Amino acid sequence: MVAVALVDAEGRVLVQQRPPGKPMAGLWEFPGGKVEPGEVPEAALVRELAEELGIEAEPGALTPIAFASETLGARHLLLLLYRADAWQGTPEPRHASALRWVHPAAMRALAMPPADVPLVDALERLLSSSVSA
Numbered sequence: 001m002v003a004v005a006l007v008d009a010e011g012r013v014l015v016q017q018r019p020p021g022k023p024m025a026g027l028w029e030f031p032g033g034k035v036e037p038g039e040v041p042e043a044a045l046v047r048e049l050a051e052e053l054g055i056e057a058e059p060g061a062l063t064p065i066a067f068a069s070e071t072l073g074a075r076h077l078l079l080l081l082y083r084a085d086a087w088q089g090t091p092e093p094r095h096a097s098a099l100r101w102v103h104p105a106a107m108r109a110l111a112m113p114p115a116d117v118p119l120v121d122a123l124e125r126l127l128s129s130s131v132s133a
């Protein structure tokens with residue numbers, strides 16, 4: 001699994017709400033999805049961003065920042081989180097129920113999948129250190 005924190009000029013991050021009918025419906029997550037067999041992770045993310053949000057990103061604009069390793073029922077989820085500060089187009093919720101731009105500190109108030117909790121901590125540390133640097 002690959003996912004991305006899209007970061008805007010104010011340091012806010014895009015989250016999308018999982019739609020009804022899916023596992024974990026209603027929870028807020030980072031855009032992303034499965035890496036297909038033989039697919040390079042960054043290419044998978046570029047594909048998912050086009051499918052889910054209708055935006056274009058360059059593979060080279062995706063920076064790895066953290067990963068999560070979490071058992072979910074009978075499955076094990078390994079989620080690679082990237083960051084992107086540049087893309088083309090305006091994100092639209094093509095698969096999600098809704099989109100929100102939120103500061104990492106405010107993400108704690110949103111219901112997110114369990115694997116995302118340590119990722120939000122990592123993101124908050126990363127974005128707060130880049131502001132003060």
Ligand SMILES: Nc1nc2c([nH]c(=O)n2[C@H]2C[C@H](O)[C@@H](COP(=O)(O)OP(=O)(O)OP(=O)(O)O)O2)c(=O)[nH]1
Pocket residue numbers: 001002003022023024028029030031032033034077079113114115116
């Ligand atoms: N995209 C995304 N998925 C996440 C996050 N956190 C987290 O636990 N997941 C889990 C939820 C799902 O089990 C899996 C996402 O897989 P997916 O989006 O390709 O699949 P899905 O369950 O939405 O449904 P489908 O596409 O297989 O029909 O990863 C996150 O922040 N972003």
